[in-house]
Amino acid sequence: xxxxxxxxxxxxxxxxxxxxxxxxxxxxxxxxxxxxxxxxxxxxxxxxxxxxxxxxxxxxxxxxxxxxxxxxxxxxxxxxxxxxxxxxxxxxxxxxxxxxxxxxxxxxxxxxxxxxxxxxxxxxxxxxxxxxxxxxxxxxxxxxxxxxxxxxxxxxxxxxxxxxxxxxxxxxxxxxxxxxxxxx
Numbered sequence: 713x714x715x716x717x718x719x720x721x722x723x724x725x726x727x728x729x730x731x732x733x734x735x736x737x738x739x740x741x742x743x744x745x746x747x748x749x750x751x752x753x754x755x756x757x758x759x760x761x762x763x764x765x766x767x768x769x770x771x772x773x774x775x776x777x778x779x780x781x782x783x784x785x786x787x788x789x790x791x792x793x794x795x796x797x798x799x800x801x802x803x804x805x806x807x808x809x810x811x812x813x814x815x816x817x818x819x820x821x822x823x824x825x826x827x828x829x830x831x832x833x834x835x836x837x838x839x840x841x842x843x844x845x846x847x848x849x850x851x852x853x854x855x856x857x858x859x860x861x862x863x864x865x866x867x868x869x870x871x872x873x874x875x876x877x878x879x880x881x882x883x884x885x886x887x888x889x890x891x892x893x894x895x896x
Contacts, residue, residue, distance in 0.1 A: 820872035841887045856887040
């Protein structure tokens with residue numbers, strides 16, 4: 713029954729039933745009107761027409777059907793996408809919070825391809841010399857290299873973990889020097 717109802721509502725330009733007196737509307741295409749009326753009289757003469765004639769059972773047009781279907785699919789896709797984004801964000805936040813460096817740890821800074829030549833290394837090993845906590849609980853690190861102290865603070869997301877590597881010369885660097893040594 714539903715299939716016949718769907719088929720007829722797709723063919724007709726108007727709804728098949730008139731709500732005022734529960735009769736079949738005379739606006740059907742001529743080539744289908746006789747066949748459809750015969751089918752409806754045969755199958756539905758015992759059924760209450762007002763039950764069948766509502767927006768849920770008889771869509772007014774193909775555009776409304778496809779718009780409704782696409783809207784539900786879009787809503788589901790949006791919900792799934794937002795769940796996925798929230799999950800990835802939580803995983804990223806958890807991994808960032810787990811990475812905490814202490815003063816004296818060896819970390820690396822990735823050198824951008826533009827700033828290096830083909831023979832220079834891809835990472836710059838550094839030593840954490842101080843830790844700064846900003847207003848939004850973001851932890852920033854002051855770093856030094858063999859050549860000196862870097863002027864920029866770096867976040868944990870910018871650093872590579874090199875604590876397991878042995879950089880003896882970098883570990884022995886003391887970023888604080890006495891005034892007399894600085895005067896030389």
